[in-house]
Amino acid sequence: MPANLNPEYKAAESAFKKARDPQERLDHLREMLRVIPKHKGTDHLQADLKTRIKELTAQLAGPKKTGAKTGPPTFVHPEGAGQVALLGPPNTGKSALHARLTGSHAASEAYAFTTQYPQPGMFEHQDVAFQLVDLPPVSPEHPVPWIANTLQSADGCLLIVDVGRPGCVEEVVTVREMLAERKVVLGSIWPGDPNPAVEADNEDPFTLQLPTVLVASKSDVVEHAQDELTVLEELSGLDCPTLSVSAVSGEGLEELGAWLFEHLAVVRVYTKKPGQGIDDGKPYTVRRGDTVLDVARLVHRDIAASLKYARLFGGHGFEGQQVGRDHEVADGDILELHS
Ligand SMILES: Nc1nc2c(ncn2[C@@H]2O[C@H](COP(=O)(O)OP(=O)(O)O)[C@@H](O)[C@H]2O)c(=O)[nH]1
Numbered sequence: 539m540p541a542n543l544n545p546e547y548k549a550a551e552s553a554f555k556k557a558r559d560p561q562e563r564l565d566h567l568r569e570m571l572r573v574i575p576k577h578k579g580t581d582h583l584q585a586d587l588k589t590r591i592k593e594l595t596a597q598l599a600g601p602k603k604t605g606a607k608t609g610p611p612t613f614v615h616p617e618g619a620g621q622v623a624l625l626g627p628p629n630t631g632k633s634a635l636h637a638r639l640t641g642s643h644a645a646s647e648a649y650a651f652t653t654q655y656p657q658p659g660m661f662e663h664q665d666v667a668f669q670l671v672d673l674p675p676v677s678p679e680h681p682v683p684w685i686a687n688t689l690q691s692a693d694g695c696l697l698i699v700d701v702g703r704p705g706c707v708e709e710v711v712t713v714r715e716m717l718a719e720r721k722v723v724l725g726s727i728w729p730g731d732p733n734p735a736v737e738a739d740n741e742d743p744f745t746l747q748l749p750t751v752l753v754a755s756k757s758d759v760v761e762h763a764q765d766e767l768t769v770l771e772e773l774s775g776l777d778c779p780t781l782s783v784s785a786v787s788g789e790g791l792e793e794l795g796a797w798l799f800e801h802l803a804v805v806r807v808y809t810k811k812p813g814q815g816i817d818d819g820k821p822y823t824v825r826r827g828d829t830v831l832d833v834a835r836l837v838h839r840d841i842a843a844s845l846k847y848a849r850l851f852g853g854h855g856f857e858g859q860q861v862g863r864d865h866e867v868a869d870g871d872i873l874e875l876h877s
């Protein structure tokens with residue numbers, strides 16, 4: 539990172555780092571390019587910004603109408619309690635898992651490269667749902683240029699491996715390297731960890747630290763998956779939490795839901811109107827540390843803007859007491875919003 543970047547640039551960069559929506563990210567990139575001091579020391583960064591703007595613009599415009607490159611869009615708008623990407627080498631059972639968990643009809647085949655575009659689907663756990671995004675394999679035989687941009691909106695990923703496959707370690711190392719080339723780093727820290735590390739301020743704005751859980755698939759046929767995972771981690775240099783599942787027998791799937799709920803730090807908040815019971819439908823979901831105001835924003839922009847106070851029910855020592863907009867909510871809280 540060259541020195542002498544002005545405060546305007548730093549502000550634009552910090553806004554870019556926070557943004558997850560592709561259009562917002564593009565707007566911030568354009569702003570970074572607009573305000574960057576134009577001198578020799580920033581030549582590389584200017585060129586990098588221009589390339590990124592070009593790529594993101596093309597990806598946002600969608601697949602070309604004419605020519606060979608047609609297909610569905612490559613961005614997935616986040617929904618539910620968290621967006622989780624399914625990554626891994628070919629044929630490890632990503633699509634089979636997606637189909638089983640979301641009821642999607644994600645094509646799962648015995649041959650590689652069946653999945654070509656992102657396929658979202660909802661995985662229900664208790665009264666919330668996680669958005670699982672099935673993806674093409676990460677493989678040198680079939681590099682996918684848009685994958686890094688697509689992953690920007692994910693809260694985390696399942697790195698799905700078939701430890702019964704010869705060559706599994708090499709494939710995982712390749713996945714990791716190919717993603718790293720596109721500045722996606724498979725990280726081990728999740729928002730729900732006891733002491734989540736605070737992001738350093740000088741971190742490269744273009745690098746995505748993607749929380750990762752290593753998932754051994756096909757546990758109905760693969761033996762000693764946990765031992766194999768330990769070996770895999772040692773050999774590949776990955777250091778992530780691990781799980782094992784089967785899309786065929788259903789083994790480990792309930793645990794996967796509970797694991798995501800915990801590690802994405804999901805907090806469910808229910809709403810009610812004065813004198814009435816809890817509103818119908820799913821709870822609003824925020825993250826641990828979020829406040830009454832964060833919930834109000836999900837309910838309606840106008841309610842958030844004019845929010846005066848809330849009444850809080852549902853245990854944790856609250857039975858209708860008045861709380862302010864900055865009060866931290868807890869899982870299971872019931873809120874009456876007063877604006
Ligand atoms: N025994 C068993 N086979 C599976 C399981 N999941 C996937 N498969 C098989 O593994 C192959 C690849 O699956 P697929 O979901 O297409 O893998 P993807 O390329 O990672 O999406 C297919 O032949 C599936 O039937 C599982 O949990 N158990």
Ligand SMILES: [Mg+2]
Nearest residue numbers: 632633652653
């Ligand atoms: Mg697939």
